[in-house]
Amino acid sequence: xxxxxxxxxxxxxxxxxxxxxxxxxxxxxxxxxxxxxxxxxxxxxxxxxxxxxxxxxxxxxxxxxxxxxxxxxxxxxxxxxxxxxxxxxxxxxxxxxxxxxxxxxxxxxxxxxxxxxxxxxxxxxxxxxxxxxxxxxxxxxxxxxxxxxxxxxxxxxxxxxxxxxxxxxxxxxxxxxxxxxxxxxxxxxxxxxxxxxxxxxxxxxxxxxxxxxxxxxxxxxxxxxxxxxxxxxxxxxxxxxxxxxxxxxxxxxxxxxxxxxxxxxxxxxxxxxxxxxxxxxxxxxxxxxxxxxxxxxxxxxxxxxxxxxxxxxxxxxxxxxxxxxxxxxxxxxxxxxxxxxxxxx
Numbered sequence: 001x002x003x004x005x006x007x008x009x010x011x012x013x014x015x016x017x018x019x020x021x022x023x024x025x026x027x028x029x030x031x032x033x034x035x036x037x038x039x040x041x042x043x044x045x046x047x048x049x050x051x052x053x054x055x056x057x058x059x060x061x062x063x064x065x066x067x068x069x070x071x072x073x074x075x076x077x078x079x080x081x082x083x084x085x086x087x088x089x090x091x092x093x094x095x096x097x098x099x100x101x102x103x104x105x106x107x108x109x110x111x112x113x114x115x116x117x118x119x120x121x122x123x124x125x126x127x128x129x130x131x132x133x134x135x136x137x138x139x140x141x142x143x144x145x146x147x148x149x150x151x152x153x154x155x156x157x158x159x160x161x162x163x164x165x166x167x168x169x170x171x172x173x174x175x176x177x178x179x180x181x182x183x184x185x186x187x188x189x190x191x192x193x194x195x196x197x198x199x200x201x202x203x204x205x206x207x208x209x210x211x212x213x214x215x216x217x218x219x220x221x222x223x224x225x226x227x228x229x230x231x232x233x234x235x236x237x238x239x240x241x242x243x244x245x246x247x248x249x250x251x252x253x254x255x256x257x258x259x260x261x262x263x264x265x266x267x268x269x270x271x272x273x274x275x276x277x278x279x280x281x282x283x284x285x286x287x288x289x290x291x292x293x294x295x296x297x298x299x300x301x302x303x304x305x306x307x308x309x310x311x312x313x314x315x316x317x318x319x320x321x322x323x324x325x326x327x328x329x330x331x332x333x334x335x336x337x338x339x340x341x342x343x344x345x
Contacts, residue, residue: 055103059110066110067321070118118318125311128304139178142294143185146170149292150268151190154228158191166228168261169269169290176296179272183232186270193218193227198234201242204250208239212257215265222266229267237273240284251281258289 057065153164170186172179187194197214199207211233218229239250261267269290277285277293285293300308 055106062107062110063114065107066114067318069107069111070114070318070321114318118315121311121315121318125308125315128300128308128311131300131304138295138297139176139182139299142182142296146186146292146294147189154190154192157228158226166262167268167290167292168259168288169271169285170292170294171285171290172270172272172294172296173274173277174295174297175274176298177302178299179296182294182296183270183272186230187232190230191227192268193221193225193229194232195229196232196234199236199239201235201238204239204247208250208253211254215257215261215267218267219265229265230270231261231267232270234271236269236271237275237280240281241273241275241279243281248281251284255284255289258284261289 150167150170153166156162157164157166172182176182195214195218197211199211201207211231214231218231222228239247239254242251257264258269261269283289299305
């Protein structure tokens with residue numbers, strides 16, 4: 001008794017004078033079922049490329065096949081659709097007394113366990129996603145805020161040529177671990193020339209000069225293209241939170257051109273920080289320099305995010321396993337049962 005892929009079988013149906021269903025036989029097996037209508041059903045089976053013995057299989061083997069069938073195992077209903085309720089019910093009366101049915105029940109248990117496993121995964125995923133939606137996470141809300149207060153104004157300026165207020169700077173802060181994701185979204189959405197530069201705390205003066213030069217270059221680009229720029233300054237918080245006497249001079253240099261970034265250089269400065277805002281030299285991040293402050297909060301804890309990733313991978317694996325079902329059953333072509341000496345449906 002085996003399970004074999006139906007895609008490897010040949011089915012040649014004929015109707016005799018009494019309209020009984022008969023199939024030719026090309027192998028040593030002589031399989032037949034008699035229905036209450038006295039119809040005889042024969043199966044023509046080629047040597048299968050794959051086979052499986054569920055009565056002698058261990059639990060791991062059953063689990064693997066259960067995964068394959070976890071979406072498409074209601075073979076009785078499939079057969080009814082093809083051959084009609086009367087004939088299939090009659091066949092099942094014979095089938096339920098066979099060893100095939102014993103194996104079918106054993107495999108069905110595995111299939112149902114897989115289905116329950118998937119239901120649990122989906123339920124856990126929904127709980128986590130609901131937690132993300134109803135928790136403190138505010139990524140979508142903040143994207144809408146940046147769109148309303150920044151991106152829409154750039155669009156108006158580009159479309160109409162009108163002079164509209166554009167932010168000198170945008171500050172991304174908060175406890176979210178997705179600040180880089182937000183910055184990438186802004187880069188891909190803003191329709192600006194997006195440039196990056198890094199502040200080196202070991203070379204503060206040179207770094208300040210480089211930032212100012214980047215602003216001048218952005219203005220030159222604007223004169224040729226009418227396209228504004230965003231200048232993303234990495235590690236700028238290292239400058240603006242260092243309140244030592246020597247560094248206050250560097251901060252003063254930065255402040256002198258940061259408040260002119262939009263009007264004079266057609267550029268918006270951008271940086272991120274994990275530090276509390278009270279650590280900054282207050283005027284350096286004041287509204288005339290960084291008027292748009294975007295506080296991002298965590299959507300999920302790190303452990304919950306890992307759970308979501310693991311669950312998605314497992315659900316994807318189960319769904320991919322069901323693609324193998326066509327190796328075992330072709331629901332649109334034929335659906336057949338085998339008796340106890342041979343093949344299990």
